[in-house]
Each structure stands twice: as C-alpha cells, then as structure tokens.
Amino acid sequence: AAVGVVGAPFSRGQPRGGVEGGPDLIRAAGLLDRLNQQGCEVKDYGNVAFEDVVVDEPIGRVKCVRAVGGANQRLSEVVQAVKRDGRTSVMLGGDHSLAIGSVHGHAAAVGGVAVVWVDAHADVNTPLSSHTGNLHGQPMSFLLHELQHEIPVLPNFSWIKPCVWAKDLVYVGLRDLDPAEHYILKLLGVKVFSMTDVDHLGVARVMEETCEYLCARVKKPIHLSYDIDAIDPSVAPATGTPVVGGLTYREGVYIAEQLSQTGLLSAVDLVEVNPLRGQTEKEVQATVGTAVDLLLACFGRLRSGNHPPGLPSETDKP
Ligand SMILES: N[C@@H](CCCCC(O)O)C(=O)O
Numbered sequence: 001a002a003v004g005v006v007g008a009p010f011s012r013g014q015p016r017g018g019v020e021g022g023p024d025l026i027r028a029a030g031l032l033d034r035l036n037q038q039g040c041e042v043k044d045y046g047n048v049a050f051e052d053v054v055v056d057e058p059i060g061r062v063k064c065v066r067a068v069g070g071a072n073q074r075l076s077e078v079v080q081a082v083k084r085d086g087r088t089s090v091m092l093g094g095d096h097s098l099a100i101g102s103v104h105g106h107a108a109a110v111g112g113v114a115v116v117w118v119d120a121h122a123d124v125n126t127p128l129s130s131h132t133g134n135l136h137g138q139p140m141s142f143l144l145h146e147l148q149h150e151i152p153v154l155p156n157f158s159w160i161k162p163c164v165w166a167k168d169l170v171y172v173g174l175r176d177l178d179p180a181e182h183y184i185l186k187l188l189g190v191k192v193f194s195m196t197d198v199d200h201l202g203v204a205r206v207m208e209e210t211c212e213y214l215c216a217r218v219k220k221p222i223h224l225s226y227d228i229d230a231i232d233p234s235v236a237p238a239t240g241t242p243v244v245g246g247l248t249y250r251e252g253v254y255i256a257e258q259l260s261q262t263g264l265l266s267a268v269d270l271v272e273v274n275p276l277r278g279q280t281e282k283e284v285q286a287t288v289g290t291a292v293d294l295l296l297a298c299f300g301r302l303r304s305g306n307h308p309p310g311l312p313s314e315t316d317k318p
C-alpha cells in the first residue's frame with residue numbers, strides 16, 4: 001500500500017500538555033521503517049506547521065476555539081493532498097480534536113466516507129452539550145450531517161462542511177459517555193459496540209458485524225479514527241483520559257487487522273498518545289509501541305508472520 005504519514009503535534013483540544021509529542025515519538029519508535037519492511041511505500045509529509053494563536057478566549061465553555069479551528073483547517077488541506085497523491089493517510093496526533101481536519105480532508109478528497117471510531121469515548125458532544133469545553137470531546141459533532149442544527153457559529157470553524165452520515169459511523173470500545181452523547185447516539189441510531197458488547201459478542205463477532213454493516217451497503221472508503229485510550233490503560237497508560245476496562249492489546253490489533261482486510265481502509269488517525277501521562281519511561285514506551293503495532297496491523301502486518309517483499313512466495317517454490 002502507498003502510505004502518507006502526517007504528523008499533527010497539537011494539544012489545544014484538551015488541557016494536558018505533552019500530547020503534541022506523539023508524532024515524533026511514534027516516528028522515533030520506527031513506524032516508517034517497519035511499514036517499509038512489510039512492503040508499504042511510505043512518504044512522510046512531516047509535521048503540520050500550526051500557527052500559534054495568542055488570544056483565544058473561551059466561547060461559552062468551549063476552550064481554544066480559534067486554535068483548534070485553524071489547526072484543523074490546515075490539517076484538512078494536508079490530508080487532502082495525501083489522498084490526491086493516491087496514498088492512505090496516516091495522521092499521528094496530537095489530541096482527538098484533529099479528527100475534524102482529518103475526516104474533513106479525507107471526505108473532501110474522496111467523497112463520502114464511512115468512519116470507524118475506536119475509543120473509550122464517543123467524542124460527539126456539541127459545543128453546547130460539553131461539560132468540559134474541551135474540543136477533543138466534540139469532533140464528531142462538527143462532522144455529522146444530522147447534528148448541524150445543534151452547532152453554533154464559531155470563529156475559524158466556518159470552513160467545516162459536515163461530511164459523515166450517522167448510518168456510516170460505527171463506534172467500538174465505548175465505556176465512558178456523557179448523558180448528552182448517549183442521547184445523541186440513540187437519537188441518530190448510530191451503530192455502537194460498547195465494551196459490554198465486546199465482552200458479550202467477542203471481538204471477532206463485533207468486527208464481523210462492523211464489516212458487514214459498512215460493506216454490505218454501498219462500500220465507502222473507511223476512515224479509522226483510533227484513540228489510544230480505547231486500549232486498556234494497563235497496556236497503554238500514557239494518555240490524557242484513561243478509562244479502566246478497555247480493549248486488550250490483542251483485541252486492539254485484531255480490530256485493525258480486520259479493517260485492513262476489507263481493502264477499504266483509506267485513512268487512519270492514531271491520537272492521544274501523551275508521553276507526560278506515563279509514570280515511567282516504560283509506560284511511555286509501552287503506549288508508543290502499542291500505537292505502532294496498531295498501525296502496522298492496519299497495513300497488513302500479520303501476527304502469523306509476513307514475507308519481506310521480494311523473497312519467493314510459497315507458489316514460487318521450485
Ligand atoms: N466526554 C468527555 C471526555 C472526552 C475524551 C476525548 C478523547 O476521547 O478524545 C468530554 O467531552 O470532555
């Protein structure tokens with residue numbers, strides 16, 4: 001696969017410093033070399049240069065509105081360029097507010113997209129329903145056609161066009177929703193596999209149903225938005241909003257493997273890795289390593305082993 005890696009060192013969607021260090025940590029852990037080794041043709045688009053916003057007073061409860069809006073407008077342009085280059089986009093966060101630009105740019109380039117949102121949280125608060133005012137808890141509200149009447153005018157947000165239909169969105173791993181989010185998902189009939197569903201059905205059935213749901217009807221390119229906090233904090237602790245009772249390492253990788261095999265994976269986000277939220281260097285490395293392994297699984301790495309490209313395959317054997 002042709003892959004385009006975009007670093008998005010951005011943290012203003014939430015109050016905890018450190019998450020802007022995610023992109024370079026994931027690169028330093030060898031993501032690009034490992035993708036090359038498993039046969040991907042990889043181009044690094046570098047880190048998006050986000051312009052600093054000095055005065056950014058809250059609007060209502062919502063914080064850092066101008067910074068988040070501006071950053072996502074830039075990110076959208078870069079992701080569009082990656083898609084126009086015919087590559088699968090890999091956006092390294094940075095906080096989850098960056099999904100606004102990533103999904104927007106993806107959809108602007110390819111038309112309608114389906115979204116698989118793997119996360120402990122739904123990130124679908126509107127600016128008016130959010131308790132915290134943190135925009136990393138709101139990205140999906142700006143993207144869903146069906147919610148646009150709930151979205152107030154915000155500075156640096158007017159460029160956003162909603163681009164996802166509720167019927168083309170699937171959540172996996174939910175275990176910490178705000179009341180308004182639960183109401184929104186029920187009202188819109190969004191497909192949700194909470195951690196209870198993962199326990200009840202097992203991850204294989206969850207992914208069978210997810211792929212059936214997304215692929216049975218019109219096959220839209222899939223945007224996988226992976227929040228590292230979907231994975232249990234015992235495995236990936238270095239993140240801003242950890243919630244106990246998460247996905248095992250194996251379940252997390254399996255989800256990526258199954259989506260990879262649809263052949264429809266067109267863009268991936270890997271967000272919320274925050275080195276300052278790990279209590280030890282070991283915890284940071286465990287989190288970064290898990291992020292890398294999730295991404296490798298998105299691009300065909302099989303735990304049963306892969307041939308490096310060029311070696312004779314079984315059928316070539318004399
Ligand atoms: N629902 C909370 C927590 C959001 C967590 C965001 C993360 O999933 O990107 C909020 O709205 O602040």
Ligand SMILES: [Mn+2]
Nearest residue numbers: 120121227229
């Ligand atoms: Mn989350």
Ligand SMILES: [Mn+2]
Nearest residue numbers: 121176177178
């Ligand atoms: Mn919450």
Ligand SMILES: [Mn+2]
Nearest residue numbers: 096119123227
């Ligand atoms: Mn999230």
